[in-house]
Amino acid sequence: MxxxxxxxxxxxxxxxxxxxxxxxxxxxxxxxxxxxxxxxxxxxxxxxxxxxxxxxxxxxxxxxxxxxxxxxxxxxxxxxxxxxxxxxxxxxxxxxxxxxxxxxxxxxxxxxxxxxxxxxxxxxxxxxxxxxxxxxxxxSAFVLLDDPRIREMQQYLNANYYNYTGILPTDGIYQRATNTAIIYALQKEVGLDVETANGVFGPTTRDLYVEAYNNNWSNALSMIIQFGLYANMSEFWEVAGTPAPEFTGVLDGPTTEGLHLFQDFMRLAPVTDGSPDLRTAWSLMTSNGDPNRNFFGVDTSLQLTQQNIDDLVAFDVNYVGRYLTGTVGVGENEKDKFLTRAEAENIIKAGLKIIPIYQDNYPHAEYYTRQQGRKDAATAMFTAAKLGIPDQSFIYFAVDFDALDTDIDNWVMPYFQGVREVLTSSEYEFTYKPAVYGTRNVCTRIHDDVGIERSYVSNMSSGWSGNLGFSQPLSWAFDQFFESSYGSISAIDFVAVSGLDEAVSHLEPSSEIGEGYWIDQTNWDWLKDPFHAGSIKVDGPSWTLFDYPGIMKAEVSVSSEVKGDPNATFILEIESGKLTPSSFEAVTKTLGKDLGVVTANKLNEMSIGIANAQMEVSAAIDLEGLATWRITITFPDTDIEEVKVANSIEIELSFDFDSSTPEGNMQLAFNAIKLYCKENALAASIIGASGLALVISFLPWATLGVSIVEKGTELLALAKLLMPAFGRKKDED
Known part of the structure; x- marks a missing residue:
């Protein structure tokens, strides 16, 4: 206002x-x-x-x-x-x-x-x-907007450490500046002057903290520890319904009990129980904490050899995070990072468990859309099934950038809604559980707002705003906190394990996914029969569905690549065997109520059996009167080792509007459709897709020897809907 x-x-x-x-x-x-x-x-x-x-x-x-x-x-x-x-x-x-x-x-x-x-x-x-x-x-705001306890903390820091921190907001929102101010306060209390203090819990600060912990503890340090404890455990106490320790500046009973709970919740070891020792304070001040603490998991983008696996066993870890798909590096340094069946078998045989991770994307907000989530979920699902990952295993989908709340609201949440829709759908023969990898804020928001049950927290990125000032998610199963190397493994991340996810301890037989996996789900016998007969091959030449010289011709090609049509004038989404509500609405808005509903229903007939796909349509009429509609149907990218799955289907439908061949009803229909298409380019592209479904219905008749012209009455029905729509447009002009 x-x-x-x-x-x-x-x-x-x-x-x-x-x-x-x-x-x-x-x-x-x-x-x-x-x-x-x-x-x-x-x-x-x-x-x-x-x-x-x-x-x-x-x-x-x-x-x-x-x-x-x-x-x-x-x-x-x-x-x-x-x-x-x-x-x-x-x-x-x-x-x-x-x-x-x-x-x-x-x-x-x-x-x-x-x-x-x-x-x-x-x-x-x-x-x-x-x-x-x-x-x-x-x-900066100085009125209460959120948590009064955080505001109390901010006001205390301002009053006592303003020479180090300047004046902080006191809005009750724990943020980067608040987190940094707590470290500044700690640095002041362990003896660093204004010129030396830097707001980083580094080696000098840690050494001085140990000295203060052993010999010179103060009430001010107790207060700072209480601040860190509240910031890291606020959600824990909120859910538990237990009051958090008060800011007393004393290591009293509630504070030591709170420290014990924090140590247990974060799986910190070894530590002095209930005491603010260095390892505990380190995790209170930064999201990554002490890299030398105990841990039982690792993750890596390397394809593990037997020697690598033997080294992990010697390293005394139990869990290995591995990527289901993709590569790492660029140019000549690009290497495969995807888990293979042989590698998975060797990991399991060695007594280790596998954490399946999906990240085959670019780390920016705009990537994360609902439709992309559906596509990624399908790809992850089929890959996991091919590897033999058991049903009901968690798959962790990565959000590997510092997503702000606006990014989460606008992009990340819709993405995980799409992921969940696919993985929990009864339309697929495989079922896995969706999980999230990301910052503390991402993991908590996606758990609370989307219902994703398990989190893999990227605490290693301690400078990211999504980790600063946010509690460790209650849903955390894995906590990535340090990048290193070990033995023959050149790149490895240390991962703490909470026990909420047992991970993959055995493999099922590989699920066989054939070339025609997506095609077989449709009701397109006109495509299934020639495909399985070998007439249509994946990545092969186009094949003629039918050709009525001087009237119409249809050709189809199948590709293992996820192809898009750069000339598409209309893009429709298909889910659960029909157009999505937004796509259905787009068709009816473009074509009007009568024609739009007829066309959308015809497209729904064509979509039966398709769990998830995108339809792109383009249309053009050249100077010779030849109209070409191109319909490209793209399924989720199913990249299966040694199998070329048909991931996209392209159909070209050509009408020769200026041919003298059509007679009777067919000629009337052609003239009406030609006129409408020339005047309504966008609408024409949708009509083309609907027309394909109509023309496909001719195929059984053609095989029975019925003349295509005899079917002109059906095409004329479509034309009769077009003509009044076109006529209204002309009258308005």
Whole structure:
């Protein structure tokens, strides 16, 4: 909702500084956002004497220094424009400075005091120094938006460690800055000065922590440990219905019990039970923790030799994460990473268990769509079945990038909805359980919002925002925390194991998936018969379904590759033997109610038996009157070792509209369809797909010797629907 004071601020900024070419003018919409904050900062820089060419939308070191030199000492005698800027910043923050008039009053000092109090300071002075101005000229919130316990933590850190951290938001949202501030606080308490502390739990900090733990423990360190404990276990206590330890600054009974629960939940060992020893504190401060702790799992992209497997046995691990498909590396360094049946047998024979992982994608948000999830799930399912992975095993689908909440909402959640739909579908002869690999935030969100039961947490990426400040997921089965090597294995990740997933301890006989797996699920006898007779071959030449010279011709080809039609004018999704609701709606909207419903139903007839596919349609009429419809049906990529599965089918249907051959009803139908298609290119592509289903119905008649012209009455029925639609369009024109 627009705010009139924010709008007044935006108008004043543009009026006052809009003549400066380098100034970034905000939209005058009354909405607080970064563009308005940036404009306020640049306006402040102008008042501080920064050259126009040096204006920068950030409150950096130069702005900070100039502010403390020119404004802080003169707080009671500010220029009118500086007052305007500070008042505008307060309105954007949601705190009233008394007005927007460039007049400095007690109300402005009261606003500063309110900001200081919200930030956690009990002794307020009402003076906006550079430290406070940096917090004000920012989008950080200082009112409670989420968890009051987190806000209590943030306010304590501000009040006690602001020299190290600056002023943090106190909105109750645990974020990267909060996590870093806890480490800064710990560094201060173990003896690091402001110049040395860096917010990283590194070797120096760890050494000093051990010294403090053994000889110089303090209440402040107890408080910091309690902060870390709450941040890492908040979901645990919420689900358990047990109150978390209070922030007392004392290693009291609830705190030591909380530490014991944390150590057990994270499977930390060896540790001093219920004590904040180094290994425990390390996991409280960072998502990856101590790489030297005990673990019982590994994962690798390497195809394991017998020597590799023997080394893993010697390494005393029990679980091996392996990829079902794909390659790793690029160019001459590209290598296969997919698990083979022989490798799987050797792993199982050695007494190890397999964790199936699917990642054959690019790590960016836009990859993750619902349809892609369905395709990936089908590929993973068939590959697992071919390997002999038992039914009901978990397969972990990777989200290998730092997904923000917006990415999860818009992309990752639909992807896993698609994955779940396929893996839990009764339409397939194989059934596996969907699981997620990703950051703590991804794993928790996908578990809570999509119902994915198990998580493989990428805690190794300790700097990712999805790990900073998020609790370890309650659904965690595996915890990837360190990259290393061992023996003959050049690249391996260490993985903690919770025991929630027993993984794969035996193999079933390989499921045989033939070339015609997808074709056999359809009701297309017109395709099945010549395919199994050998007339149509995977990756072979096109085959003529029928050819009525001067009238129409249909050809079909089958490919093992997942092919798309770059000229497609319409793309339809097929699920569970019919068009998806969105595709059905698209057809009816494009063609109108009457023709759209008829066409969509005809396409549904053609889709019977298809569990999951995409139909792409293109249409063209050349100068000679030859119309060509191309229908490409793409199934989930089923990449099976040593078997060329028919993953896509391309059908070309040609009509010779200018031929004199058609007579009677057929000629009337041709003329109507030709006219409609020339005037309605997009609609024509859908008509082509529907027409294919209609023409296919001619095939049994043709084999019985019935003339194609005798079937013109059926094609005319379609034409009669087209003609009124075309006529209405002409009348409207």
């Amino acid at each position: 627009a705010d009139e004071m924010v709008l007044a601020t935006q108008k004043w900024l543009n009026k006052t500084y809009g003549h400066i070419p380098e100034f970034n003018q905000p939209n005058e919409d009354g909405l607080t956002g970064w563009p308005t904050i940036y404009a306020l900062i640049e306006g402040l820089q102008v008042e501080l004497g920064v050259a126009p060419s040096d204006l920068f939308p950030g409150f950096g070191d130069t702005t900070y220094t100039l502010y403390d030199q020119l404004i802080t000492p003169n707080w009671n005698n500010l220029s009118k424009n500086v007052v305007y800027l500070i008042q505008g910043a307060f309105w954007c923050k949601g705190i009233s400075p008394g007005g927007f008039d460039g007049v400095q009053t007690q109300a402005l000092s009261d606003a500063v005091a309110a900001l200081q109090e919200d930030a956690g300071f009990s002794n307020t002075n009402g003076v906006l120094s550079a430290m406070w101005a940096q917090a004000l000229f920012d989008m």
